[in-house]
Amino acid sequence: MQANILRLVAPLLILVGALGGCAAIEQQEAADTQAATAAAALPPDLERRFTALDANGDGFIEEREVWADAEVDRRFELGDINFDGKLDRAEFEELVDSDSTSRRAELRK
Ligand SMILES: [Ca+2]
Ligand SMILES: [Ca+2]
Numbered sequence: 001m002q003a004n005i006l007r008l009v010a011p012l013l014i015l016v017g018a019l020g021g022c023a024a025i026e027q028q029e030a031a032d033t034q035a036a037t038a039a040a041a042l043p044p045d046l047e048r049r050f051t052a053l054d055a056n057g058d059g060f061i062e063e064r065e066v067w068a069d070a071e072v073d074r075r076f077e078l079g080d081i082n083f084d085g086k087l088d089r090a091e092f093e094e095l096v097d098s099d100s101t102s103r104r105a106e107l108r109k
Pocket of ligand 1: 054055059
């Protein structure tokens with residue numbers, strides 16, 4: 001009797017497991033896509049400017065890399081929102097969006 005139930009249930013369990021695996025893979029793929037989107041989220045003109053400043057190509061703008069851009073150089077510390085000494089793309093976008101950076105400058109006074 002128990003063996004019969006197992007024979008009926010086992011394929012279902014395998015199916016459920018397989019579906020769960022698919023869902024996990026889909027979630028991972030979605031996360032990968034999001035990460036890729038976040039890394040390339042800048043409008044083309046900003047992306048060009050970011051890439052030009054990121055001299056060593058590590059995906060971050062460090063303070064020693066910003067001398068080429070007077071505006072970014074001047075406001076580097078304001079733009080470094082998480083204080084790690086470098087600008088990621090999101091911070092760079094915030095920095096060149098003068099309104100939000102000016103607002104933060106006001107808040108820090
Ligand atoms: Ca860099
Ligand atoms: Ca930072």
